[in-house]
Amino acid sequence: MLYLHIPFCKQKCSYCNFHFSTSLTFKDEMLGAMKKEIFLRKDELQSKTLKSLYFGGGTPSILKVDELNALIDEVLKYFAFDPDIEITLEANPDDLDAQFLKGLSQSPVNRLSIGTQSFFDEDLKLMNRAHNAGQAEDSIKRAQDFGFENISIDLIYGSPTSDFEIWKENLNKTIEFQVPHISSYALTVEPKTALNQWIQQRKVAAPIEAEQHAEFSYMVDFLKDHGFDHYEISNFGKPGFHSQHNSAYWKSKEYLGIGPSAHSFNGWNERSWNIANNLRYIDALNQNTLAKESEILTEKEQFNEMMMIGLRTMWGVDLQQMEGKFSDIIQEEFQKNIAPKLETGILIIENGHLKIPEKHWFLADGIASDLFIL
Ligand code: SF4
Structure with missing residues (x-):
């Protein structure tokens, strides 16, 4: 896209x-x-x-x-x-x-x-x-x-x-x-x-x-x-x-963003963003170059992003997809962090997906950040 x-x-x-x-x-x-x-x-x-x-x-x-x-x-x-x-x-x-x-x-x-x-x-x-x-x-x-x-x-x-x-x-x-x-x-x-x-x-x-x-x-x-x-x-x-x-x-698909300040993602681990300045953006392209920066996401950053984005949606986070994607250390910490929230019902598992029940969605960002691995 x-x-x-x-x-x-x-x-x-x-x-x-x-x-x-x-x-x-x-x-x-x-x-x-x-x-x-x-x-x-x-x-x-x-x-x-x-x-x-x-x-x-x-x-x-x-x-x-x-x-x-x-x-x-x-x-x-x-x-x-x-x-x-x-x-x-x-x-x-x-x-x-x-x-x-x-x-x-x-x-x-x-x-x-x-x-x-x-x-x-x-x-x-x-x-x-x-x-x-x-x-x-x-x-x-x-x-x-x-x-x-x-x-x-x-x-x-x-x-x-x-x-x-x-x-x-x-x-x-x-x-x-x-x-x-x-x-x-x-x-x-x-x-x-x-x-x-x-x-x-x-x-x-x-x-x-x-x-x-x-x-x-x-x-x-x-x-x-x-x-x-x-x-x-x-x-x-x-x-x-x-x-x-x-x-x-x-759903973390790849996308390409064109124009000043636009962000792009390769669908896996690399993000980039164009400079948020119209004249410097134009100048760079006049010289056939791109005024952009990029970063490779670490495993922890990929994990945190998956929580932040997935838990804001009705699809939640696909647990099977997670298994092949993250190391045992991250998986163990994740299991430890979700256990109390599953007990209180702030998180639920439905058809292999971790979700926040809709009545708690207003607080989703805070719930997701509690699961972050730092
Ligand atoms: S200033 Fe422009 S970009 Fe910002 S909300 Fe208004 S119309 Fe949208």
């Missing part, structure tokens, strides 16, 4: 710490550099047939449809597309006007991940999103009118501008659109963000974890009652509409 990071946004959301620039001055140079990176790294993926192509960011919908198509054409020079390929575009509601959607509906893009976040203006203002509540609703309807069926909506819960009733209303509105996929995250306060600064200055209240937990639990029951599979902590899909791209990440 192939990931393309488009490092531009219209404005900076108050909670965001992703890599992007709000200046489009070097957009053409960036697209040229990304095409060159696709060429230079075309042999890094074992599989030459892609099952997933994902435009993430930043804000990929800031590009024109012609620019997106040109990137897809470049990928097609070196890779074949599986007949069932999923081609996802992350899109912000304010970009999804009729002209853009018309062009997009004639392109190979077949899945939209819309950054809705909330249907309430108060929340959107605090988040400094570029869209308002009206645009949040209109963009989904319009995308469906232009024939997009495979739509995912992003929602954020636990905002200080929101409460339990508003969260319920957000979920009710989402269901009305009959979209088949929802990704939903708790508002987190990252260092070096405007939100963090406002909280430090006491201009905004900090999110309350107990409220976020209650909203998460309500969402899980509500979406399951409406036919969604809860297949990863933050992801819900109707059968047949799980994200192929993200599922491949969670």
Whole structure:
């Protein structure tokens, strides 16, 4: 699978710490550099047939449809597309006007991940999103009118501008659109963000974890009652509409990430990441080099990663797969660490897979890190 990071946004959301620039001055140079990176790294993926192509960011919908198509054409020079390929575009509601959607509906893009976040203006203002509540609703309807069926909506819960009733209303509105996929995250306060600064200055209240937990639990029951599979902590899909791209990440398949700050993984023990700086990324590619770093994961790091990723999903960790993969020392420590958690029911074994029961998923990261081998 192939990931393309488009490092531009219209404005900076108050909670965001992703890599992007709000200046489009070097957009053409960036697209040229990304095409060159696709060429230079075309042999890094074992599989030459892609099952997933994902435009993430930043804000990929800031590009024109012609620019997106040109990137897809470049990928097609070196890779074949599986007949069932999923081609996802992350899109912000304010970009999804009729002209853009018309062009997009004639392109190979077949899945939209819309950054809705909330249907309430108060929340959107605090988040400094570029869209308002009206645009949040209109963009989904319009995308469906232009024939997009495979739509995912992003929602954020636990905002200080929101409460339990508003969260319920957000979920009710989402269901009305009959979209088949929802990704939903708790508002987190990252260092070096405007939100963090406002909280430090006491201009905004900090999110309350107990409220976020209650909203998460309500969402899980509500979406399951409406036919969604809860297949990863933050992801819900109707059968047949799980994200192929993200599922491949969670099953530790190989992927290649193109663009500044994009990460790649060889499916086993090597990770690499591009420099998170647009101009230095472009400069390096102008000289036919790559500004990236890589690391070989130790056995312990591979083990810890398997716990962290696997225990966040409904599939859990495949114990049989573990047996052939890790040394006896790691296996013994693992058995010792899981024993008390199996007794208390915080962990369970089902069909040869180690899992966290869904009612404890909100605490999954802490449970997984308790199993880390240092
Ligand atoms: S649009 Fe997305 S990537 Fe851009 S600032 Fe907002 S959250 Fe961050």
